[in-house]
Amino acid sequence: MRIIIIGGGEIGYALARALAPNHYLHVIDHNPAAADRFHALDVSFVLGSGTSASVLRVPHVESSDLAIACTGLDEVNIVACSIAKTLGATKTVCFVSGDDFLGSGGGGNSLRDHFGVDQTIWPEAQLADDIQRIIAAPGAIDAESFAEGQVQLLEYRLEVGSPLTAAPISSLQLPRGIVMVAAKRGDTITIPRGDTHLKAGDKVIVMGRGDAMSAMDAKVAPSGRSLRDAQQVTIIGGGDVGFRLAQLLDSRDDVSVRIIERDPGRGEMLAATLTSALVLNGDGTDLELLEMEEIGRSDVLVSVIDNDERNLLASLLGRQLGVGKIITRVSTLANLRLFERVGIDVALSAKGAAVESIVREVEGGKAKVLAVLEEGEAEVFELTVPDDYPTTTLRDLATPPESIVGTILRHGDAIVPHGNDRIEPGDRLLVFCTDASSDLVRKFFASS
Template sequence: MRVIIVGAGEVGSSIAQSLADSHEVVVVDRDEERVDSLTYSIDVLAIEGDGTSLATLQEAGIDQADMVIASTDDDETNLVVCGTAKTIDDPFTIARVKKVDYLDTWEHAEQGAFGVDFMVCTNLLTAMDIVRVIGLPAARDVDPFAGGEVQMAEFEVRADSPVANQTIRQADRFDSLTFAAIIRNGDVDIPGGETVIQADDKVVVIGSPESVQQFALEVAPNETPDADKELVVIGGSEIGFHTARLLEDRDLRPRLIEQNQARARKLAEDLPKTMVMASDATDAEFLAREHVDEADVVVATLENDEKNLLVSVLAKQLGAERSIAVVEDAEYVSLFEAVGIDVAINPREVTAEEITRFTREDRAENIALIENDRAEVLEIEIDADSVLADRPIHEAVADLPSGVVIGAITRNGKFVVPRGDTVIKENDHIVVFVDTDVLNEVNDVI
């Protein structure tokens, strides 16, 4: 498949890297340095130019393109790219936008508006990610699979966690849970039964939502139940608004702090279950006066990374149990984590993952990327040609490369626990953890 990606920033570069091994990828960007960097770092054709220009798209081979992905940081530019592409030929078009208004218009159009076949909304995706993480104690990342019958979650194990220093065998007390990987010092390893879970490890599990929730309570047993959680959203940005709205949808009543008086009034009108306060959240005295120290979760969604870092650190110093921060610059994620912020969510990474997931639907029905694409969790429907079909797992895995864990099976919409003697049948859906190094090999045989 020939794919043209317009925009070589964090999102476009991440998508290009994910697709380069299996597709013919062309990347277009106005920035000469970005184009040069891609030329030498990824096996793609990089073109310097304006992706809204007819001539540039023709130079990129739009007449031969199967897909056009508009991934610049400007919503209107992305819409124009898709519209322009449709005037030349009929490639499948994907547009990245931040404003939910554009998504609403596109969804309500009888046919795809703006010449867009699939639209990805960064602000809404980020808010959904935040809310999923809030719902699981100690979770850093959460993704649903198989229509919600299966859940993948990544947890950070603190030194005071009861799970710390237990072996996988000791921690594995749940019938429908699989320990897929342990991430330690940046390395992704498949654990065995005697592998010891250490403090500061990140543990990736796959299982039924009930078992994942039970394991979360094992990791952090003192976590407040959802209904009683004290939640504070700092910043009335689009991401902050949608985070509060989605929390309201779960019958939770967050507090939201927004400095701009007019914006605060509008948020108060639109969020009936949320207490909206008009104040400067970088004021430590205000945070103390409003008892932010009692918060179970503080979410920072201000307009820049520096302010999000400041208010997150202030909240943690005051005594807030858990902090989640939106980090626009991916290079800052490690900094946030190093100073004690529990979860740092990069909207561009969330968006790149969603677009990558969609572009791979011919091979997998759902995808989650682990540790910046060091590994992937895939949902795959088994056909008659699969090496797994009609074979027990203990026998079939001998034909799979190392770095693969079958985490869950669903059959006719019902969860099936994957054990060694479980026979995988045609039309089963499996959720499988795969090290990126063996991804292509796994796709070929599964």
């Protein structure tokens, strides 16, 4: 695809790094200093404003398949998309920083109708959705759902005493309907084998039927400790992410939500809008306040202040007070691994979530990208077996190295396969693979 990225900031760079290997990329930015970060990538850099028709014509926007506007200004992004569409761009994607431009239905119809914006992305809303999904999975540090909820993918970090560290994987007897698709130790992610012996600190990723996943809790939690559904959630920061997350949780009878917001005016708005959540006016990094409110009794602490340093401090205080699960917003993508290394259970980025959503849509073709994991180190594809492909057993399928078929979707059923299970024409295969094998997986049936 020919793709034009308008905005050479953090989001633009992350998009270029992810998409450059498989596509023709042009990046437009008005700041000469922005060009330096793109030197190592196979992209063309155009100096100028994305709101200028003459600048957009330099990379031939009229023949582009996709134009993505991701500067830090909503108005600039909208105008850039509008001009790109007028000049002939096949599809435009516009980043926005709030719901003001999304229209009453939340789907961006106003921008589509009046400005030629085909898709609107609000990263903070996507982040809130991701956090809600992780809250719903006890013990998990990441969670994805496929095939209308029939299939789930969960990621765990193993603690000392976890039953999964007791023996090689072949002896663990995972619950029926679940397969372990990946293990990560340090910076290395692999497809585990039967003789793989997991250790405390490792991350593991499992895939399986949604109705079987609850059985994983007993396999993950250290002996003598059970994982329970989140009943008390504390949110620090009542901005866009915190507010949307509270709205998502507010309607649930089984979850008690409280928000700590230091801006009194914002707090009044939250209290007036939310029906069940308790809104507290104060600083989420104030240890005395956290102790007085017994934050340590929370099942989950979510810190979503728009400041990495304060988020990290609030999260570490929550850990010290005994909160079971810490989820932290990271504004600077480079800080993601740092947060994990100092003990944060789940570090998430609104920018990262938005970039992954675009990569999922752009990549694939016949191979649909369902999820991008571990900052692009692994992916989940959906492959459809061609009608003329001969029926074969899974063990004879000869999939690329560092890939594994986690689920077969057939006639509305989700099948977690074993070596003797058959692969039939029309089956949809959910395939997990590391980044090194993603191109081979994407083209697997095309080259068979």
